Amino acid sequence: MNVTTTHNRVEVMHGVNLDMLGKRPAEHYGNLGLDELVTRVRRYAHELDLEVRFYHTNHEGEFVEHLHRLRGLTDGAVLNLGAWTHYSWAIRDALEIAAVPAVEVHLSDLSAREEWRQRSVLEGLVVESISGKGPDGYREALTLLKREIPG
Numbered sequence: 049m050n051v052t053t054t055h056n057r058v059e060v061m062h063g064v065n066l067d068m069l070g071k072r073p074a075e076h077y078g079n080l081g082l083d084e085l086v087t088r089v090r091r092y093a094h095e096l097d098l099e100v101r102f103y104h105t106n107h108e109g110e111f112v113e114h115l116h117r118l119r120g121l122t123d124g125a126v127l128n129l130g131a132w133t134h135y136s137w138a139i140r141d142a143l144e145i146a147a148v149p150a151v152e153v154h155l156s157d158l159s160a161r162e163e164w165r166q167r168s169v170l171e172g173l174v175v176e177s178i179s180g181k182g183p184d185g186y187r188e189a190l191t192l193l194k195r196e197i198p199g
């Protein structure tokens with residue numbers, strides 16, 4: 049029997065307040081709502097021949113439990129944690145438990161914003177951190193993950 053396993057599953061996870069995109073300062077986050085962003089990212093994934101799934105919650109514990117469930121069920125993750133980026137050590141630990149290659153994305157340019165946004169709990173754990181490229185940052189993240197995932 050010839051069994052072919054595909055390794056192309058990517059989970060795109062959005063955290064706290066990202067369901068409010070479209071109602072947040074456009075100079076940082078642009079005008080797309082979360083649904084429109086998801087449509088855009090789905091297209092990027094299709095172009096890259098990746099199978100993509102999306103998840104959003106405003107609840108940290110639910111986010112953590114979703115990461116726990118990913119173990120063995122996905123080949124990579126794209127994470128925009130929102131403000132959790134800057135203080136949720138629980139999410140860092142959960143990603144370590146999930147043991148999947150991940151890329152961190154931020155729509156806004158964190159290096160040009162408040163000091164408290166300069167630090168990410170995911171430092172050293174993610175393949176790359178992309179910031180300030182808007183929705184295009186997600187395409188870059190998917191491209192990097194595709195390279196990272198064993199064929």
Ligand code: DQA
Pocket residue numbers: 064065066128129130131132133153154155156157165
């Ligand atoms: C964000 C940046 C965070 O600092 C902020 O709290 C967000 C969104 C971004 O996509 O630029 O909610 O992750």
